[in-house]
Amino acid sequence: MKRTTFLLAAAFVLCGISGAMAQEASAVVAGTTTPKFCAGNEMRVTAKLNSIRGALAVYYGDTEGYYPETLKALVPKYLPAIPAISLCDEKNAIVHPGSRRVSDVSAVSPTDAGGWGYVSDRNSTSWGTVFVNCAHNAPSGKPWYQQ
Ligand SMILES: [Zn+2]
Secondary structure, X not given: OHHHHHHHHHXXXXXXXXXXXXXXXXHHHHOOOOHHHHHOHHHHHHXXXXXXXXXXXXXXXXXXXXXXXXXHHHOOOOOOOOOOEEEEOOOOOEEEXXXXXXXXXXXXXOOOOOOEEEEOOOOOOOOOOEEEOOOOEOOOOOEHHHO
């Protein structure tokens, strides 16, 4: 009985995640700027950012002090997949359509390619930092890469 309840809960969580992904994908396909889509954009992106940061923290613990050379090394053991993100700006316009791209950089300075930035340089003081690779302001007015 308990096991069944757990499985049902897990199924609902997975449906919720794929539902959000489908929503982002449809916004990208339409190629339009929909304020409705942008309304929850910051919250969804932050949740995905936190999921990657959490995976990095576990990886760091498992390896006793090392971050992966690439974010893709987290998949699938620490993270099911690199999450795709679409980014809106202060005017609720989509400035970067859905992307899973990871740009390897040596400091937390955005190249504005969309997707993620990851400081893979072991000699950097920011080694192991992941950020949203966007110099635009998020709907709240705070730059995406500073989230
Ligand atoms: Zn940008």
